[in-house]
Amino acid sequence: MLRTVKPKNARSKRALDAREPKEIEDERVAIFVKGTKTGEVLNGVMKDLMILKKPSAISFSKKNDIHPLDSVDASSSSSSSSKVAESSLSSLEFWASKNDASLFVLSQTSKKRPNNLTFVRIYDGKVLDIVEAGVEGWVGIDQIKGPKSTPGHPPLLHFASELFTTHPRYVQVKSMLMSFFTGSASITTEDGGKGGLSLKGLEGECVISVSVAPTPPSLNNATDSTSNPPTALPKIHIRTYVTRLSSSSSGSSGSSRSPRVDLTPMGPSIDLVLRRHTNPDPELLKQAMKRPKVKKADVESGLGKKRKEKKNLEVDEMGDLRGRVHVGKQDLGKLQTRKMKGLKKGMFDEGDGDGDDGDEEEDTGTKKKRRLS
Numbered sequence: 001m002l003r004t005v006k007p008k009n010a011r012s013k014r015a016l017d018a019r020e021p022k023e024i025e026d027e028r029v030a031i032f033v034k035g036t037k038t039g040e041v042l043n044g045v046m047k048d049l050m051i052l053k054k055p056s057a058i059s060f061s062k063k064n065d066i067h068p069l070d071s072v073d074a075s076s077s078s079s080s081s082s083k084v085a086e087s088s089l090s091s092l093e094f095w096a097s098k099n100d101a102s103l104f105v106l107s108q109t110s111k112k113r114p115n116n117l118t119f120v121r122i123y124d125g126k127v128l129d130i131v132e133a134g135v136e137g138w139v140g141i142d143q144i145k146g147p148k149s150t151p152g153h154p155p156l157l158h159f160a161s162e163l164f165t166t167h168p169r170y171v172q173v174k175s176m177l178m179s180f181f182t183g184s185a186s187i188t189t190e191d192g193g194k195g196g197l198s199l200k201g202l203e204g205e206c207v208i209s210v211s212v213a214p215t216p217p218s219l220n221n222a223t224d225s226t227s228n229p230p231t232a233l234p235k236i237h238i239r240t241y242v243t244r245l246s247s248s249s250s251g252s253s254g255s256s257r258s259p260r261v262d263l264t265p266m267g268p269s270i271d272l273v274l275r276r277h278t279n280p281d282p283e284l285l286k287q288a289m290k291r292p293k294v295k296k297a298d299v300e301s302g303l304g305k306k307r308k309e310k311k312n313l314e315v316d317e318m319g320d321l322r323g324r325v326h327v328g329k330q331d332l333g334k335l336q337t338r339k340m341k342g343l344k345k346g347m348f349d350e351g352d353g354d355g356d357d358g359d360e361e362e363d364t365g366t367k368k369k370r371r372l373s
């Protein structure tokens with residue numbers, strides 16, 4: 001862990017304040033680390049995942065001997081493998097604290113586990129959980145010709161299987177993918193969701209569909225991840241699309257106002273098979289799942305903080321907070337002005353017609369002549 005240093009100036013203080021916990025967290029930063037041996041497939045997968053994760057992606061150019069799951073394997077229960085796993089976990093925690101990152105993607109290929117991808121999640125400077133998967137099919141972004149999505153926007157996620165809500169292994173994979181792709185407050189759609197979507201900002205957005213191969217009958221009522229071996233788990237298919245809006249026609253009435261949303265394959269297309277994993281610590285997971293007492297409507301509207309009085313506050317279509325201020329009736333007679341002789345009270349009152357105004361003019365004229373002389 002890094003040594004805690006007291007800030008010496010305002011700039012370092014702002015940098016430390018940016019790392020403090022927030023009600024609405026910033027997008028999670030992911031670090032991509034290459035192992036000692038990587039092939040063409042893993043390099044292409046890592047490159048495509050970085051494109052989807054940008055700009056919150058950091059790539060390590062050097063190769064690192066990182067094996068965080070060596071102590072999990074039953075065949076490698078020796079003390080040397082456990083030491084390698086402990087050093088790997090400490091390296092990940094050090095990199096996470098130094099770069100203010102909470103996600104890792106590790107690539108390593110070997111004869112026993114070819115094209116191996118490891119997803120690591122960090123919370124409060126400690127490793128929360130690890131998911132390992134093997135790449136069995138991959139089609140890159142460059143290999144699919146067509147329009148691409150706008151970079152820098154979080155994608156929309158769609159999970160199309162019952163296992164993502166029933167089986168603990170797939171529930172963990174779903175949570176890991178949601179943390180990886182949608183780190184900030186964004187719209188996430190699921191099967192059976194009742195929330196509506198606004199079609200104004202869907203042009204050119206990225207949609208990631210995560211589906212599962214046909215589910216075996218033995219997994220329909222699965223309650224424990226240890227009841228079935230990893231080889232019996234169906235594959236996970238990740239497909240990426242880009243949205244396009246086109247005019248829609250409704251029978252003989254002609255074209256309707258609401259456009260039709262078309263999904264065009266963009267890439268990458270990745271097929272994963274689940275391998276080893278580690279379950280999160282219950283106490284650490286309980287702390288990570290804590291949420292501030294903020295209403296869901298406030299978070300979706302963009303207010304973010306809990307306010308006592310929310311009257312006359314609204315968020316426009318651009319996400320800016322606008323307020324209306326009510327001012328009481330103003331009395332212009334009490335308006336403070338410069339203390340000039342010509343603006344004194346009674347100076348411009350109407351006279352009674354006895355020639356007072358002429359005397360005043362004569363007096364002012366004599367005063368001016370005296371000053372000039």
